[in-house]
Amino acid sequence: MINIILWLLRTGCQWRNLPKEWPNWQAVYYYFDQWKQDGTFERINWALNQLDRKRVEKQDYPSVLCIDSQSVKLNSMIYEYRGTDANKRVNGRKRQLVVDTQGRLWLATVHAANQADGPAAVSLIDDILWRVGERLEKVYGDQSYNGVFANALRSGRLIAPATRFEKASRPESAQGFVPVAKRWVVERTISWTNYFRRIVKDYEYTLLSSVNWLYLANIQLMLQRIEPDYKR
Numbered sequence: 001m002i003n004i005i006l007w008l009l010r011t012g013c014q015w016r017n018l019p020k021e022w023p024n025w026q027a028v029y030y031y032f033d034q035w036k037q038d039g040t041f042e043r044i045n046w047a048l049n050q051l052d053r054k055r056v057e058k059q060d061y062p063s064v065l066c067i068d069s070q071s072v073k074l075n076s077m078i079y080e081y082r083g084t085d086a087n088k089r090v091n092g093r094k095r096q097l098v099v100d101t102q103g104r105l106w107l108a109t110v111h112a113a114n115q116a117d118g119p120a121a122v123s124l125i126d127d128i129l130w131r132v133g134e135r136l137e138k139v140y141g142d143q144s145y146n147g148v149f150a151n152a153l154r155s156g157r158l159i160a161p162a163t164r165f166e167k168a169s170r171p172e173s174a175q176g177f178v179p180v181a182k183r184w185v186v187e188r189t190i191s192w193t194n195y196f197r198r199i200v201k202d203y204e205y206t207l208l209s210s211v212n213w214l215y216l217a218n219i220q221l222m223l224q225r226i227e228p229d230y231k232r
Contacts, residue, residue, distance in 0.1 A: 036209060045106075046131070052104065053104075061135050063136060063138070065140070066100075068097060072201055072202050084114050095110050099186045107124050109121070118146070137163060192217070
């Protein structure tokens with residue numbers, strides 16, 4: 001079932017168009033729905049992130065995280081949680097991704113694209129501080145996170161006393177794309193989503209499904225790092 005779900009993620013195939021020699025699409029979707037609802041995909045994602053960090057001789061949990069957003073178009077037949085990102089001129093949804101310094105996706109949330117980055121990312125703070133714990137020292141983000149999000153992160157220091165937010169933005173005089181030290185890794189993770197046709201655009205009615213496809217993409221990347229012969 002996992003291999004079928006990862007195949008669907010990579011190819012972008014519709015549920016009803018799964019090859020006939022495989023189990024009925026409703027059976028596959030049943031397991032996908034159950035595993036996203038009970039947090040199985042999220043737990044697998046965290047476990048694989050830890051295994052990959054051990055592989056490169058790092059501690060299980062990161063001390064530095066980076067956060068950024070990605071606006072994506074939403075399927076034209078879906079109207080739930082839709083908005084327009086005026087800056088990027090995208091009518092759809094916005095993804096908030098939290099990654100470590102090597103680009104592993106630890107947490108994600110999805111919402112309408114017209115919501116501001118900082119306030120919308122506040123919902124991630126409790127999970128960030130609770131899961132990573134006292135080891136977390138710093139969270140990098142751009143100017144859009146330097147208000148509500150940064151203040152909310154500071155208020156959570158009872159859980160992680162050493163945690164602080166640091167703005168990492170390109171110089172104001174720069175034009176076009178400029179890699180920003182300490183934050184370019186999250187941009188790279190966002191670019192990795194282009195390898196998975198299911199998530200180059202948002203096709204999901206529920207936000208929970210959208211988030212779990214992102215976790216599945218990271219799961220596949222981690223499997224390929226840990227076991228290079230893993231082809232799917």
